[in-house]
Amino acid sequence: MSSAADVNVPARKSVPIYRRKRRRIYGSIAVAVVVVIALIIWAVSRGGGSGSAAPLPGFTISVSAGAVASPDSIIESQPSLAKIIPAHLHYVPFDAGVTAIAEMKSGAVQAISGVGNPPTTAAIGINTAVTVVMGWGFDDDQLLVPKSVTSPSQLAGKSVGVLVGSSEDYELLGYLALQHLTGKVKVVTFASEPAAGAAALSGAIDSAYIYGIPATDLIAKGYHSLVDAQQIAKLGVPGLDVIAVASNLVKSDPTLVQDYVCAEVKGSQDMTGPNAAKYLTATAKVQGVTGNPNQIVAATKGYPFIPPSQQLYWLGSTLHDPTSRVVQAYQQTGKFLVSQGRLTSVPSAAQIASHIDTTFIKKAVAGGCPS
Numbered sequence: 001m002s003s004a005a006d007v008n009v010p011a012r013k014s015v016p017i018y019r020r021k022r023r024r025i026y027g028s029i030a031v032a033v034v035v036v037i038a039l040i041i042w043a044v045s046r047g048g049g050s051g052s053a054a055p056l057p058g059f060t061i062s063v064s065a066g067a068v069a070s071p072d073s074i075i076e077s078q079p080s081l082a083k084i085i086p087a088h089l090h091y092v093p094f095d096a097g098v099t100a101i102a103e104m105k106s107g108a109v110q111a112i113s114g115v116g117n118p119p120t121t122a123a124i125g126i127n128t129a130v131t132v133v134m135g136w137g138f139d140d141d142q143l144l145v146p147k148s149v150t151s152p153s154q155l156a157g158k159s160v161g162v163l164v165g166s167s168e169d170y171e172l173l174g175y176l177a178l179q180h181l182t183g184k185v186k187v188v189t190f191a192s193e194p195a196a197g198a199a200a201l202s203g204a205i206d207s208a209y210i211y212g213i214p215a216t217d218l219i220a221k222g223y224h225s226l227v228d229a230q231q232i233a234k235l236g237v238p239g240l241d242v243i244a245v246a247s248n249l250v251k252s253d254p255t256l257v258q259d260y261v262c263a264e265v266k267g268s269q270d271m272t273g274p275n276a277a278k279y280l281t282a283t284a285k286v287q288g289v290t291g292n293p294n295q296i297v298a299a300t301k302g303y304p305f306i307p308p309s310q311q312l313y314w315l316g317s318t319l320h321d322p323t324s325r326v327v328q329a330y331q332q333t334g335k336f337l338v339s340q341g342r343l344t345s346v347p348s349a350a351q352i353a354s355h356i357d358t359t360f361i362k363k364a365v366a367g368g369c370p371s
């Protein structure tokens with residue numbers, strides 16, 4: 001039954017159908033606008049305020065494995081440091097710089113950490129798009145010989161194992177030439193330094209020019225160092241390992257290259273600073289060291305890395321400096337490669353210098369990196 005109140009309520013006027021449809025349309029548009037605004041706010045917040053939702057690029061770095069850590073293994077073992085680099089990082093190990101350069105040329109690798117003189121010089125000599133952006137370090141190899149060998153002249157008639165096509169190869173041959181032993185010593189090349197060390201341990205060769213765990217194993221068996229890479233460098237045959245990136249990346253994404261160099265500088269500071277042992281121990285897994293992690297601390301301590309303060313000393317204080325020390329070293333290496341038939345001519349100083357870009361390391365050492 002209806003109440004009196006119901007009786008007194010005036011009848012509601014009917015809304016025309018076309019007006020009802022229009023209201024529905026306006027209501028739908030309003031809802032859609034709210035949804036779009038919400039999505040925009042969400043995307044901006046997800047992008048850290050940058051306003052860009054572009055996916056991060058892939059960045060593959062070729063690194064050396066073994067008992068000696070590097071700034072790259074520091075980066076790889078520290079997620080907070082890796083975040084400095086705006087890319088999805090992927091690391092692949094290499095045993096020989098020649099292979100790493102070939103992978104860069106194919107586009108499979110965008111950076112190489114610790115590539116030596118011969119592979120880099122050969123790449124420049126055939127106009128491969130590779131750019132040196134930072135110095136990495138010097139070789140730490142030793143010419144390990146039996147106890148009976150105490151002077152260079154006693155190497156005559158003996159065999160020495162060395163990593164094929166590497167800085168070590170260049171250094172050893174340069175040293176033998178300085179000692180007037182070219183052609184008098186049989187140089188046997190191997191695909192890796194562990195292989196050269198194993199050959200010496202088995203007695204297949206008399207000695208080996210190696211470093212790291214293979215060198216430690218030989219020393220434990222009674223071998224001793226006749227000369228090392230730093231001594232050979234002082235004699236005028238420097239082996240200089242560098243960080244190189246694909247030249248097209250320098251042009252297309254200089255910000256990525258800059259942040260990578262900044263992370264490298266921070267990594268080098270961590271591995272030589274007061275908490276070095278902690279950082280180095282953490283790299284054991286990424287370096288592939290399965291034994292005592294303290295082993296990597298001992299092997300890395302004292303390794304001749306190039307500190308930030310000496311970067312421009314080697315690479316040049318100005319952009320594309322044809323008189324820099326690394327250019328001189330590569331020209332000398334070019335002569336070595338020509339003598340081996342691996343290059344037809346020695347690259348000019350200007351040609352080499354065009355492949356060396358100090359822009360990124362100069363900004364990094366001047367404090368132009370994110371804190």
